[in-house]
Amino acid sequence: MLIPLDHRSPLPLYRQIQDFLSGEIRSGALPAHTRLPATRNLAQSLGVNRLTITTAYEGLAADGLVYGRQGSGTYVAPLSEAVTGPTAPVGASQDWPLWQQELLSHTWLPAQYELDRMSAALDRPDAISFAAGMGDSSLFPIDDFRRAVTDILRRDGRAALSYGERAGFAPLRATIARIVTERGIRALPQHILVTSGSQQGLSLVARLLLRPGDVALVESPTYAGAIDLFRSLDVRLAGVPVDAQGMQVDRLEALLTTHHPRLIYTMPTYQNPTGTCLSTARRRQLIDLAGRYNVPILEDEFAGDLHYEDAAPLPLAALDPGGRVIYMGTFSKMLMPGLRLGFLVAVGPVYERLLAAKRVDDLSSSSLIQRALEAYITVGRYQAHLRRACQLYGHRRDTMAEALRRYLPAGADWTTPAGGLFIWLRLPGGLTGQALAPVAAGEGVGFAPGELFFPGGRSQPYVRLNFAEHPPERIEEGVRRLGRAVVRCLSTGSGERQSGDVLHNEMPAI
């Protein structure tokens, strides 16, 4: 099949392919039940990534234009009214009800959409993206996991598809309790609440403790998904600046007095995006302040186990004299993001309230996935997986740091983190991540631009690079391209620049 592609078009390739096929189907040139070329073949013949074809086909399926037969390919769907679009109400341009129009005037949409958009724009077969927030999923032993799922369904039958215990499958909570005990947290299974990913944990805590107009303290920069969540709840954010030792806790007291925050959200260990690790002295100081000012701490340890030098300091939850810290962990970074399983550890009355919040939010998390994970992940197996990941990712971190030294022009700056997934790169010459992105995409490399991570969202001379996801040769090649893009931006003077010496930007409450 010959599909004309314009590689210089701003329209991503997958979209060009999708639009072309969509036209052929709607015009009748491709009649119903025609089999489309296999993705692999079409990708080869067009010289594009196979994922590009898959994405195009998925788009066609979402429009009802094609259907898939498992294991036997993709076929053109019959042209029904549902496919060509009903006359009304759906799809017609019209006056929406006033309450819907009012929603439009809330201009808020997740900052993370920018990442999705950039990923879609990075559309060439050999593209390398350092934008992701996870580890290398190819480490995950999918065959073992498949066996675990099959065994569970055979062993537990329908019980695996019933509502389970509301707090989470008890044996899994027992396993999690043992895992966090390894991090020094004295937790029993009844202090564990299994959540649908740590994003839900964050959402439950925020909704329980915060009301519109309340202030939350966050590191500046911080996790983009947290900024999005807090904004969706009309919570105002005050940023605490970060330096090489993590959150600048000595600036916390002034913010506590000024803003009377109702929550401190922090990633003390291998912080996202800066990779910094809060020192033990600061950890103690933070807990002390939270106690004195009566502010709960949500500790997000999304990658506390991923260390490439000495183990990280004890988490805040391990230093907590009692009930000040809610601890949050996840299996997404270590194992697979699509498991959608995370957990909260909480002691005191707040536990019961979080459980109630979970109940009204989604009743309970998937019993099947919980049981399968529990069957798969004995503590020993988790520790073995961890050791392997640490060894591999540590090597990749070094590869990336070395490549940055080699390929980035003078003025670029970064600190090699002791753990986690990210290098936080300061661009030279005040170049911003946003200005660099399109040029970098042209070179075939992607990253997460710094502005996503600041509560105010202003242009920032930073980008976040994931060093854990790709093998060394891809890291090397990706950084080479990145260096080329930076040099090109600087030499042409293209792109917006950030004047002067903005460090980790301090955010006022917004």
Added chain:
Amino acid sequence: MLIPLDHRSPLPLYRQIQDFLSGEIRSGALPAHTRLPATRNLAQSLGVNRLTITTAYEGLAADGLVYGRQGSGTYVAPLSEAVTGPTAPVGASQDWPLWQQELLSHTWLPAQYELDRMSAALDRPDAISFAAGMGDSSLFPIDDFRRAVTDILRRDGRAALSYGERAGFAPLRATIARIVTERGIRALPQHILVTSGSQQGLSLVARLLLRPGDVALVESPTYAGAIDLFRSLDVRLAGVPVDAQGMQVDRLEALLTTHHPRLIYTMPTYQNPTGTCLSTARRRQLIDLAGRYNVPILEDEFAGDLHYEDAAPLPLAALDPGGRVIYMGTFSKMLMPGLRLGFLVAVGPVYERLLAAKRVDDLSSSSLIQRALEAYITVGRYQAHLRRACQLYGHRRDTMAEALRRYLPAGADWTTPAGGLFIWLRLPGGLTGQALAPVAAGEGVGFAPGELFFPGGRSQPYVRLNFAEHPPERIEEGVRRLGRAVVRCLSTGSGERQSGDVLHNEMPAI
């Protein structure tokens, strides 16, 4: 193993067993790595339900006292500090931080906890509970589903465990669009948002459209999980009374003028708990009012496909002139609750906002379960499953109605619903569901007491009976017991009574 059980104790049997074993383990009488009796054997030797033993063992596991080896039984865990309880901070009685103590003073806990408590109290091997909110899970072809899961993991590998499309797996959305088209709703896949059960759908809509202090209109009575959710958001509820034709829409305008609600939440088809079905005339009137007063409607059609007479009238979403109705559906009732998959159908700007709300709440729903469901559930297979369920449940509905006529004393009143899962029984002599429950539990039968479904939570002379879950002989026996419990309550004059002729209680805004 001999475990002393007191069948007259208020402590449930599973708890007596758990406490006994816990004592034996903590005292060292049962040393580490001892294998506990198989649940089946212990259940037989104690003359209790096997589930009682499973529950007791799960409790022990949650306390860290036992561990399970897959396929080879349950063993006593070594007594470590984590098991006997660390000295501090966990488990010690202590002064919690002030913010935690303040949480305690919010007395709100989900009303549905009452159901959990009652289910736990209904602890004898032959107990029959009509309390559940779902159909008969034994209809679900678990082996077919297991094959689908295994095939998906083999075919898609790690892709099945990655973050998928945020709106949901595209082919699944295409299937859902076809399913709702069968109900008369003109939806395309891009109007479908896959959620983690319909509870999450409800939660997303409520959080997007409501702020603390806002008023939502609900049927009175309504779904207990919705009451819990709205209360957790500090949303005030105004109840619209229900009669045999569903919500009394002619009383709606007064409530709209008085309360200026920001949402109407309704189950027009086979309403939970009353089983009533809103007439087409009222449906049109409702949509018209919602348009004139600019109030969004959330239509929860949790069992619209389960009809035992003529098909239900068209859903509100099918009558919507454009963007007034958000439609919500689920696979929990038809297939398995533990799938945790539901969906929203929305047109207009609200769709994008709901997608953003989903993003900040839990990023996306399990890719694996979505793919497996899509592979399993072709439209044809869904319709076949549906026909089977309708035939079976219709028969069970008749069995229950017949048994109610036979076993309930005069004064009991109910209407046989044309579809859905529930019969809403008005108890005779002003007897309340709460007063009846312990006596009924003594007879070995359970139900959902009426007060759970009223926003105000006051005692009500109603109970909700699920007729779909159990086979006819169990229904017959359960209703016989229920009749005996009612007669006993009335003859001893035991239990609180509701005076006079309260019908579907009208709730003021609270």
